Amino acid sequence: MKLRLLVISLASLVTVGFSGLIMLSCKGKPVKDMIIITESAENAGDPDYISGASWRYISGARLLAVDPNNPGKSPKLLTEGFYSACSPDISYDGKYMLFAGQQKEGDVWQIWEIDLRNSSARQITTSGDNCTDPVYLPGNRLLYSKILANDTLKAGYSLYAGNLDGSGMQRITYSPNCYFAASTMHDGRLLTISRQLYPAQEEQLMMVMRPDGTKADMFYKGSENTTLLGRATETTNGKIVFVEADSANPGSGHLVSISYNRPLNSRINLTSGLEGDFLTVAARSSGKYLVTYRRSDTDRYALYEFDPENKVLGQPV
Numbered sequence: 001m002k003l004r005l006l007v008i009s010l011a012s013l014v015t016v017g018f019s020g021l022i023m024l025s026c027k028g029k030p031v032k033d034m035i036i037i038t039e040s041a042e043n044a045g046d047p048d049y050i051s052g053a054s055w056r057y058i059s060g061a062r063l064l065a066v067d068p069n070n071p072g073k074s075p076k077l078l079t080e081g082f083y084s085a086c087s088p089d090i091s092y093d094g095k096y097m098l099f100a101g102q103q104k105e106g107d108v109w110q111i112w113e114i115d116l117r118n119s120s121a122r123q124i125t126t127s128g129d130n131c132t133d134p135v136y137l138p139g140n141r142l143l144y145s146k147i148l149a150n151d152t153l154k155a156g157y158s159l160y161a162g163n164l165d166g167s168g169m170q171r172i173t174y175s176p177n178c179y180f181a182a183s184t185m186h187d188g189r190l191l192t193i194s195r196q197l198y199p200a201q202e203e204q205l206m207m208v209m210r211p212d213g214t215k216a217d218m219f220y221k222g223s224e225n226t227t228l229l230g231r232a233t234e235t236t237n238g239k240i241v242f243v244e245a246d247s248a249n250p251g252s253g254h255l256v257s258i259s260y261n262r263p264l265n266s267r268i269n270l271t272s273g274l275e276g277d278f279l280t281v282a283a284r285s286s287g288k289y290l291v292t293y294r295r296s297d298t299d300r301y302a303l304y305e306f307d308p309e310n311k312v313l314g315q316p317v
Contacts, residue, residue: 035066035067036063037066038061038062038087039061039062039063039064040058056086056132056133057109058086059105062077062084063078063086063097065078068317071317078097078114082102082121083103083105084101085102086101089134092136094116095117098135098142099114099134110124110126111125111131112124124166126166129146129148129149130147131144131160132145132146132147132157132180133145133181136184137184138184138211141161141164141211143172144182145157159179172213175196175216176199177195177196178194178195179193179194181231181232185234186234190209190210190211192206192207192208192209193205193228203226204222204227205222206228219264222244225246225247226245226247228243230243230279233282234260235287238260238261241255241289242256243255243279243280245277251297253278254270254271254272254278255281256268256269270311273311274313276296277294277296277297278292278293280292287308288306288307289305290306291304291306293313302316303317
């Protein structure tokens, strides 16, 4: 079966302005430039951003650590013992990783954390509803999306925040909007994709808010009938980069860049001159990006480096 790379996440040791990319080995020694990917043997089809079934709940997915400096070396499986695992996010010190996972097929999706030094996993949430899209917050806290089937606001997915030990989980969004694909910005605020579902479905937009859900404002909205395909990534030079596609053809994603200071008036399509489809993007400290890309819809997605200055793809990673 064709392997489809669905999500990429960089293991980053964060200081002021991001330092070198690292992931700690089993012996606790740093290994530079390791990349964590989600791999699936199934084509998930067109993204369904209302139910989330086609991109949140990926059957048989697994998280792998890849060494781009040794392309012939086999990836390391990080989620052994899980039926499916996806949506990785790396802690600020590079020692831990959050993810959404199922231990057995049919389980409710829960949020887990892996110690990357010894590969031990522990469960954080114990909800009766599916939990997805975890992200680290400052102060030993985390944020995630949770489906609320009987919610009176008809919001679908709401954001929850709590402590990494599983205590103090509280809902922080109370609007009739579906929230997903959150990320933490360098200024400490949350950047998340939001879509109103009730009383009428509206177009997607990117929202920014404080970690407690207050001061929620529109950060970016694409043109009519466009779809945001996943988490945005913030660069070290004041850019926010993400993948955007035509709603009628979600597979035809392009890399889009906006300015942190002028997000509503600075949109640049970085790949308008390139044939093929982009699915995910992550910024590197070198100023280049890592992207998942395919040349046609009959190809598998592969991992590439992308040069935003010259708008060209490098060799496959």
